[in-house]
Amino acid sequence: MTDEPNAAPAAPGLAGLLPVALSAVLFAGFLALVPQVADGGAIRLAWDWVPTLGIALSFLVDGLSLTFALLISGIGALVFLYSWAYLGRKPEFGRYTLFLTGFMLSMLGLVLADNLIALFVFWELTTITSYLLIGFNHEQADARRAALQALFVTGAGALAMLAGFILLGFTAGSFELSVILAQGEALRAHALYLPILILILAGTFTKSAQFPFHFWLPNAMAAPTPVSAFLHSATMVKAGVYLMARLHPALSGTEIWMWSLTIFGAITAVFASVVALRQTDLKQALAYTTLMALGTLTLFLGQESGYAMTAFATFLIVHSLYKAALFLVVGNIDYATGTRDARILGGLARTMPVTAFAAALAAMSMAGLPPFLGFIGKELKYAGALAVASEPLVVAGAILIASALMLAVAGVVAIRPFWLPPGGAFPRQPRPAPWPMLTGPVILALLGATFGIYPDTLERALVAPTVAALLGSAEEAKPLVLWAGVNLPLILSVATIVLGVTIYAFKLRLRAALARAEAALPSFDAGWDRFLKGLNRVAVWQTRVIQPGVLRFYIFVTFVTVLIGAAGTMLARGALPALPSLSTVTWDGLALSLLIVAGAAIAAVTGSRIAAMAALGVVGIAVAMIFIVFGAPDVAITQLLVETLVVVLVAVALLRLPALDPPGTRDRRPRDAVLAGAVGLTVTLTLLAVIERPLDRSLTDYFETASWVEAFGRNIVNVILVDFRALDTFGEIAVVVIAALSAYALLRTTDKRRPE
Amino acid sequence: MSAIVAGILLLAGALFSIAAGVGLVRLPDVYIRMHAATKVGTLGSGLILAATAVHFAEASVVLRCVLIIVFLLMTAPIGAHMIGRAALRIGIVPWGIDREPPGDR
Amino acid sequence: MSSFAANLVLAAAWAMLFGAFTPLTIVSGFVVGYGVLWLLQPLVGRRSSYFLRVWYWLKLVVLFLYELLLSSIEVLWEVVTPSHISRPAIIDMPLDVKSDAGILLVTNLISLTPGTLSIDVSEDRRTLRLHAMFAEDPEAVRRQLKSGMEKWVIDAVEGT
Amino acid sequence: MSWLLATPLALPFLTGVVAFLLRGRPAGRWISVAGNVALLAAAGLLMARVLQSGVIAGQMGGWPAPFGITLVADYLSAVMVVITAITALAVAVYALSDIGARAEKLGYHALFNFLIGGVTGAFLTGDLFNLYVWFEVMLISSFGLLVLGGRREQIDGGVKYVTLNLISTILFLSGIGLLYGMTGTLNMADLAGRVAAHENQGLITVVAMLFMIAFGVKAAVFPLFFWLPASYHTPAFSVSAVFAGLLTKVGVYALIRLFTLVFTGDTGFTHHILLWVAGLTMVTGVLGAAAQTDIRKILSFHIVSQIGYMIMGLALYTPFAVAGAVFYLVHHIIVKANLFLIAGVADRVAGSTALARIGGLYKSAPLLAVLFLIPAFSLAGFPPLSGFWAKYVLVAAALEVQGWIIAAVALLVGLLTIYSMTKIWAEAFWKAHPDGRDPTLAQLDPGVRRRLLLPVGALAALTLVIGFYPEPFVTFAKDAAAQLLDPTAYVVAVLGDPS
Amino acid sequence: MTATGFLEASTTLGFVAVFIAVGLAVYRLARGPSLPDRVVALDLMTVAIVAFCGLAAIRTGEAAFLDVALVLALVGFLATVALARFAERQQLRREEEAGK
Amino acid sequence: MEALLAVTIGVLVAGAVYLMLARNVLRFIFGLVLISNAANLVIFTAGRLTPGEPPLIPEGADAPVGTVANALPQALVLTAIVIGFGLFAFALVLMFRAYTSLGTLQSDEMRVAEPRDDGL
Amino acid sequence: MNSVILRAGTRYLAPLLLLFSVYMLLRGHNEPGGGFIGGLIGATGFVLYAIACGTAEARRALRVLPQNIAVTGLGIALLAGLAAALFGDALFTGQWLFLGATETEKGLPLSTVLVFDIGVYLVVFGAVLTLVFAMEEEI
Numbered sequence A: 001m002t003d004e005p006n007a008a009p010a011a012p013g014l015a016g017l018l019p020v021a022l023s024a025v026l027f028a029g030f031l032a033l034v035p036q037v038a039d040g041g042a043i044r045l046a047w048d049w050v051p052t053l054g055i056a057l058s059f060l061v062d063g064l065s066l067t068f069a070l071l072i073s074g075i076g077a078l079v080f081l082y083s084w085a086y087l088g089r090k091p092e093f094g095r096y097t098l099f100l101t102g103f104m105l106s107m108l109g110l111v112l113a114d115n116l117i118a119l120f121v122f123w124e125l126t127t128i129t130s131y132l133l134i135g136f137n138h139e140q141a142d143a144r145r146a147a148l149q150a151l152f153v154t155g156a157g158a159l160a161m162l163a164g165f166i167l168l169g170f171t172a173g174s175f176e177l178s179v180i181l182a183q184g185e186a187l188r189a190h191a192l193y194l195p196i197l198i199l200i201l202a203g204t205f206t207k208s209a210q211f212p213f214h215f216w217l218p219n220a221m222a223a224p225t226p227v228s229a230f231l232h233s234a235t236m237v238k239a240g241v242y243l244m245a246r247l248h249p250a251l252s253g254t255e256i257w258m259w260s261l262t263i264f265g266a267i268t269a270v271f272a273s274v275v276a277l278r279q280t281d282l283k284q285a286l287a288y289t290t291l292m293a294l295g296t297l298t299l300f301l302g303q304e305s306g307y308a309m310t311a312f313a314t315f316l317i318v319h320s321l322y323k324a325a326l327f328l329v330v331g332n333i334d335y336a337t338g339t340r341d342a343r344i345l346g347g348l349a350r351t352m353p354v355t356a357f358a359a360a361l362a363a364m365s366m367a368g369l370p371p372f373l374g375f376i377g378k379e380l381k382y383a384g385a386l387a388v389a390s391e392p393l394v395v396a397g398a399i400l401i402a403s404a405l406m407l408a409v410a411g412v413v414a415i416r417p418f419w420l421p422p423g424g425a426f427p428r429q430p431r432p433a434p435w436p437m438l439t440g441p442v443i444l445a446l447l448g449a450t451f452g453i454y455p456d457t458l459e460r461a462l463v464a465p466t467v468a469a470l471l472g473s474a475e476e477a478k479p480l481v482l483w484a485g486v487n488l489p490l491i492l493s494v495a496t497i498v499l500g501v502t503i504y505a506f507k508l509r510l511r512a513a514l515a516r517a518e519a520a521l522p523s524f525d526a527g528w529d530r531f532l533k534g535l536n537r538v539a540v541w542q543t544r545v546i547q548p549g550v551l552r553f554y555i556f557v558t559f560v561t562v563l564i565g566a567a568g569t570m571l572a573r574g575a576l577p578a579l580p581s582l583s584t585v586t587w588d589g590l591a592l593s594l595l596i597v598a599g600a601a602i603a604a605v606t607g608s609r610i611a612a613m614a615a616l617g618v619v620g621i622a623v624a625m626i627f628i629v630f631g632a633p634d635v636a637i638t639q640l641l642v643e644t645l646v647v648v649l650v651a652v653a654l655l656r657l658p659a660l661d662p663p664g665t666r667d668r669r670p671r672d673a674v675l676a677g678a679v680g681l682t683v684t685l686t687l688l689a690v691i692e693r694p695l696d697r698s699l700t701d702y703f704e705t706a707s708w709v710e711a712f713g714r715n716i717v718n719v720i721l722v723d724f725r726a727l728d729t730f731g732e733i734a735v736v737v738i739a740a741l742s743a744y745a746l747l748r749t750t751d752k753r754r755p756e
Numbered sequence B: 001m002s003a004i005v006a007g008i009l010l011l012a013g014a015l016f017s018i019a020a021g022v023g024l025v026r027l028p029d030v031y032i033r034m035h036a037a038t039k040v041g042t043l044g045s046g047l048i049l050a051a052t053a054v055h056f057a058e059a060s061v062v063l064r065c066v067l068i069i070v071f072l073l074m075t076a077p078i079g080a081h082m083i084g085r086a087a088l089r090i091g092i093v094p095w096g097i098d099r100e101p102p103g104d105r
Numbered sequence C: 001m002s003s004f005a006a007n008l009v010l011a012a013a014w015a016m017l018f019g020a021f022t023p024l025t026i027v028s029g030f031v032v033g034y035g036v037l038w039l040l041q042p043l044v045g046r047r048s049s050y051f052l053r054v055w056y057w058l059k060l061v062v063l064f065l066y067e068l069l070l071s072s073i074e075v076l077w078e079v080v081t082p083s084h085i086s087r088p089a090i091i092d093m094p095l096d097v098k099s100d101a102g103i104l105l106v107t108n109l110i111s112l113t114p115g116t117l118s119i120d121v122s123e124d125r126r127t128l129r130l131h132a133m134f135a136e137d138p139e140a141v142r143r144q145l146k147s148g149m150e151k152w153v154i155d156a157v158e159g160t
Numbered sequence D: 001m002s003w004l005l006a007t008p009l010a011l012p013f014l015t016g017v018v019a020f021l022l023r024g025r026p027a028g029r030w031i032s033v034a035g036n037v038a039l040l041a042a043a044g045l046l047m048a049r050v051l052q053s054g055v056i057a058g059q060m061g062g063w064p065a066p067f068g069i070t071l072v073a074d075y076l077s078a079v080m081v082v083i084t085a086i087t088a089l090a091v092a093v094y095a096l097s098d099i100g101a102r103a104e105k106l107g108y109h110a111l112f113n114f115l116i117g118g119v120t121g122a123f124l125t126g127d128l129f130n131l132y133v134w135f136e137v138m139l140i141s142s143f144g145l146l147v148l149g150g151r152r153e154q155i156d157g158g159v160k161y162v163t164l165n166l167i168s169t170i171l172f173l174s175g176i177g178l179l180y181g182m183t184g185t186l187n188m189a190d191l192a193g194r195v196a197a198h199e200n201q202g203l204i205t206v207v208a209m210l211f212m213i214a215f216g217v218k219a220a221v222f223p224l225f226f227w228l229p230a231s232y233h234t235p236a237f238s239v240s241a242v243f244a245g246l247l248t249k250v251g252v253y254a255l256i257r258l259f260t261l262v263f264t265g266d267t268g269f270t271h272h273i274l275l276w277v278a279g280l281t282m283v284t285g286v287l288g289a290a291a292q293t294d295i296r297k298i299l300s301f302h303i304v305s306q307i308g309y310m311i312m313g314l315a316l317y318t319p320f321a322v323a324g325a326v327f328y329l330v331h332h333i334i335v336k337a338n339l340f341l342i343a344g345v346a347d348r349v350a351g352s353t354a355l356a357r358i359g360g361l362y363k364s365a366p367l368l369a370v371l372f373l374i375p376a377f378s379l380a381g382f383p384p385l386s387g388f389w390a391k392y393v394l395v396a397a398a399l400e401v402q403g404w405i406i407a408a409v410a411l412l413v414g415l416l417t418i419y420s421m422t423k424i425w426a427e428a429f430w431k432a433h434p435d436g437r438d439p440t441l442a443q444l445d446p447g448v449r450r451r452l453l454l455p456v457g458a459l460a461a462l463t464l465v466i467g468f469y470p471e472p473f474v475t476f477a478k479d480a481a482a483q484l485l486d487p488t489a490y491v492v493a494v495l496g497d498p499s
Numbered sequence E: 001m002t003a004t005g006f007l008e009a010s011t012t013l014g015f016v017a018v019f020i021a022v023g024l025a026v027y028r029l030a031r032g033p034s035l036p037d038r039v040v041a042l043d044l045m046t047v048a049i050v051a052f053c054g055l056a057a058i059r060t061g062e063a064a065f066l067d068v069a070l071v072l073a074l075v076g077f078l079a080t081v082a083l084a085r086f087a088e089r090q091q092l093r094r095e096e097e098a099g100k
Numbered sequence F: 001m002e003a004l005l006a007v008t009i010g011v012l013v014a015g016a017v018y019l020m021l022a023r024n025v026l027r028f029i030f031g032l033v034l035i036s037n038a039a040n041l042v043i044f045t046a047g048r049l050t051p052g053e054p055p056l057i058p059e060g061a062d063a064p065v066g067t068v069a070n071a072l073p074q075a076l077v078l079t080a081i082v083i084g085f086g087l088f089a090f091a092l093v094l095m096f097r098a099y100t101s102l103g104t105l106q107s108d109e110m111r112v113a114e115p116r117d118d119g120l
Numbered sequence G: 001m002n003s004v005i006l007r008a009g010t011r012y013l014a015p016l017l018l019l020f021s022v023y024m025l026l027r028g029h030n031e032p033g034g035g036f037i038g039g040l041i042g043a044t045g046f047v048l049y050a051i052a053c054g055t056a057e058a059r060r061a062l063r064v065l066p067q068n069i070a071v072t073g074l075g076i077a078l079l080a081g082l083a084a085a086l087f088g089d090a091l092f093t094g095q096w097l098f099l100g101a102t103e104t105e106k107g108l109p110l111s112t113v114l115v116f117d118i119g120v121y122l123v124v125f126g127a128v129l130t131l132v133f134a135m136e137e138e139i
């Protein structure tokens, strides 16, 4: 499963370099802000967006957001450059660039936003763009599956998070982060604190792929390698980490915050590094180490101490640098050989020395060897771990295991493919990568080394300001030093290296054991398939139950609803009528009622179409007679005419229609009869209740006085129809016209296949 | 005077109307029932309308009543003819005839 | 009946409907009648004048009403008596009347008068099939109808 | 005043009449487009006037309310008319290339315009019985449009559509009769007062339930929506687009109108039931969609699901929530109509709407892909598209009143909506065409392509405008909600100042 | 008994008669047995309603009801014609099908 | 009298609903005719019944003399009857077409738009 | 329908029905009748014609497509409603003209209301015939 990068190394159109320029300019711009921010001067910009909803496009540049912005734009520039060479000649490169640029800008918006809802908007924009990027190889089912998985899992979390944001905004009285962050005490004391926290963590944990929501991330490696490098080093997956850091001043400091982040972070870190070792696909191995890093970062954010925060800030940067570099390295290997299988790869140092060099530097940083920044990061991790509020040894132990495994993985990714003999034949003759694909890894790897040797710059420029953003004061930041003397962290570091090398040495045996262990464990990825299958099964089941395609069922439910709605309300609201007086009943009225009842009964039970029709005629005639008896000649005439036309039409139609019941069957439906009776009774009761009180006849009184005097008509009914309520009549004749046109069209339309 | 004439006409009309109904139920076959419905029914209604005309004794009402009666006399036999013809073509053998009706083709 | 006459008749009927023979109703009736006749041209053929037959018409009406009453009483009797005394038969009768009006009148009158009910007229308009309630002697029924009802109608409608 | 109100109602009928008499000639089809341009202008004028002077009313025939029939436009009515005109114009243009000569000869353009007339009539009338009449105009036109073409599935879907809607019609009519029997009036503003003053409030609630069910069928809410998924995938694409956009919304509109103006005496009962209805409608609709494998069937079930959101806004019955419902209504008409139009284009170029039988559109028809993504992601509620703001307002409104469960349902259903939209995307756009074809827009005749894509593009642009610049729309929705929840202005505009 | 009293009583009797006729027609309608039987019943009902309208006019003194009768007398038989034709055609179709 | 009609309408509705629930769509049509009549009667009855006097203004008078029947419900019913006829006519033609193109009137067998194996 | 009797009857009944329908239309404003009833009766005349003599014959007699009559009727009714605007009134306001009115007599009333009712008549007439003819032609 590879990306099929460009077949030929020739450089594609220069337009593909535009995003490189864009991100470089952005990076430079952000770099220019460093001095001001390092001096504690946050920058805030705001535009109105939806003031009615309290939503503004406001941005805040402080240590935390600036660190992220630099990583995003800086790595972005390198990745764009890399992509240009890697994919630039593919027809889809335009879209790819568009999405990736969109992604980068959304990511910048996310980290810079100072309004919760604006932040959410950018958050979701990263989701959408990453969806499109992960699905780049869209004709492969795996890529589509991975894209959906990422979208769905992070989308689910995001929606919960949105609810959390809304509640947080309501609670704080504003969606502006600056306002919210200032209200930490009040928020933590609020009754909604817990729900807010859970909802927001649902968003961050899914986005940052914390166990047990981690499974989407390795699958997302279906994306082209530069995308993976970008999304999974410094950007998308770190969005969750960023948000936890961002809200740290507001929400942290409670037991629940501490424990949830620590536990989930630790589990994710250990679990991921164990699984990482098992991977044979280099990209997959890197993906799991990314998980490990995310777990570690989360773990630190659970704490309050200066050590932990310094460790967080440092490791954030360290990881971004080496992880991006290594992803790009893997891309180069893939490009060179057509495979990423660690079991085959080997001996590439000769063909691709520059890549091998960058890989070595980055891997050493990842492994936490001095004098790389990774080493400082690891020292700080131990220091931070030992400074946690409770169970420091457990936490430190977790980090020890994770770091050792990381070291082993670094060996797998950066040593084995270059320096050890190959384990099999490559799909293609290895070829060197062009310069744009080397620039990124080299620069990133060198940065890891440079900052390791000169950590002060980094400390002053980014780490301290970040800690300041987290803890409110740059004073809390701990120094970044390569040599802090022999202390517990250093001892742990040594232990890490020893353990890591041991693991690397026994990795094959371990791999087998891990594979067995993993097979025994429930797979979350398989769980996703089960979830989708289950969702589909529920959906299909539900559709079968409530949309079975059987008209009778639909009508039955509709009438049941009518019955429950009307009769139920009547009972619930005490609207039953009193027993009616039948004293005004006239014998002719009674006779007509009986006629109607007889007609209805015959129509309902007869099996003969003609009997049914004639019965309908009886009802129609009887109704017309009622209209006559109660002074409505116009209505009676209309009724009779319509009745006649109904009979004519039905008589024509019946000529080609079959008998009502199939031969040998009769129409007897007791259940329907009960429902029908109940509906009928409800109608009766409602009507009885309606007529209990006298009618306000003011409208009719008006019509009676105005009919002749103002509308010059003696037939009040007609005057109502053509004058007082002419608009009704207009609509009504429109109905008649349309009915005729529709019926005509229906009859004259094609497809007159006769039934078999 | 007119009230009495009208009343008598009404009574006669009522009598024939009931007779038509009873005939419809009692008579042995559809053809004979048609005799009842067509002739007697029409006469019954006609008499009642005549009573109406007498009762109102206004030109417009009388004219309308006459028209109604004329219309009835025009249409009722046509209807009866249609029914009878259908009955014959369906193959309904008249009561009292032991052979196939001649109309059955 | 010439179209003009027909138009006049319609105009008169119109005025009757409004219950007043004023110039307004007559003229408007004529206009409406004209429209109707125009609309129904294919239906209304050409016929000779018929104003002279008023007398025959009167006779026809009176005789007919009498027969209608008679026949109704006959049926009434059949209904109220416990047993059915009728001897029904389907009878074919040759027709001499030719015009639409004539056929319509003959058949309608036969239907409305005692013991007989028109059932169908053959396509060639030469034979009337009828249902007779008291038809021990079909020939007698035929004879009676031809000399009675049909003759009256021919006199009133088609006579020279 | 009277003119402003009556023109949007009269124009479609005039257009329809002329289009019918000229049917089969080229002018007949362009009349439809021209008429709808004019309708849009008239709707714009009406909207301008309403924005300027608040609720306006016109007494038809010059008979004073409540005796004659009053046409009324408040914010809600006005915006519905505008959005109807927009949708109608888009579909009228699209139909130029979508509807065959045979259907035109049989009066497609007349039926279509009559349908629009019924819709605008329903939005503008202030009289309950008149509302019934416009509902019928709409219904019968929709019957005709639904079966025009006469394919077997159309007839089959038509049977279900017709039968169930007829039941609703009868309920509606009976409800009007009962309400008249209790209050003696038909004018809705007048009803507002008389219903409140009625002695037997329990009975009022019973009748309110009848209306709720009648409109519930029209709006396609749980458990009354069967007719919709049974039929909406069968007619011509123009037709299903206009149905999807407008028809159910008229039911929603009627629910909003009656349950904010007339039946407000027992909201603890009625609106609580509405809330349950809303939740169940959302869930069952979205699950129904998840089970489908045809674009139009998926979209049809989604209509149901989305109706739930609008009902939810009404049910919560706070200014914010009702504003959400109004916003949702407007957004959804545009988006849903557009998705059906796009399904039509996809059918044209890829050969089907069955997901198993199409594919490859992303690669070979990128423009269509973009045009699909905009409404699809809007429907799914992704920011910053119109659907996000709609859902946002509703969820926020629910959370504001501690409606935890309904908010959770709304969010969860949003997630499942994403699932279905991406299903269409993955299968129709990303996946390769199963026949190995490369379906391109270029294979369409340029004129056809223009007429199909222009309306799609315009509606998509509208979605983007609402999404990126939601402020005026949100403000408008809030003002509309304020009018709805305090109907004094409405009543005064119709009946005059009581003082 | 006065003349008006007599008229009133006769009117009532007229109503009763019409109802009886209609009722008996309904019986025939339900019983059949043949299609023409049912049509005859419906036909008689139409004619009875004409009488009913006349009676209503007498009782209320309102000639407007005669308009109902007028319409019915002219139009009512159309239903009879249509049904009769249905009966006949159906038979023809059956024969056609049997002949095939 | 209104009370009696209320009962009658109830029976009418019961018959109509029973018919509408039937398997054969032609019965639905019959039920539709019945229930339309019932709805019309509901309006008519809800407008209260006045025996005898039609709402006409006699010659020479400016308004009806004495109490006449309520004209408004009559106008509504008239409208409803005509609309009902339009709807009925279409429905009938539809069922007719359903039979000629689907080959059945039994609604259980009408499964073209929603086939049995749909989405399963 | 090959019935000599029915055809003969139709010759007289159909014109009568048409005449009667116009009568019902014109008097509708003052007595029972009006556009609906008139239109229905008029249509009945042609329905009878179609049954008796066949649809083709009836269509020939009608000359115009019934659906065109119906739609034109709708247009007439609409224009009658809109005409009020020419007089500056609210839509659907009746505009009256009393021909030959004197001090005592109102004269012959002509009005947009009547025009509206004529529209109604045409609609009902045309629509019913559209339906019935189309159905008749199916069998």
Ligand code: NA
Binding pocket: D242, D243, D244, D245, D246, D247, D248, D249, D303
């Ligand atoms: Na819809």
Ligand code: NA
Binding pocket: D244, D245, D248, D302, D303, D304, D306, D332, D336
């Ligand atoms: Na929709």
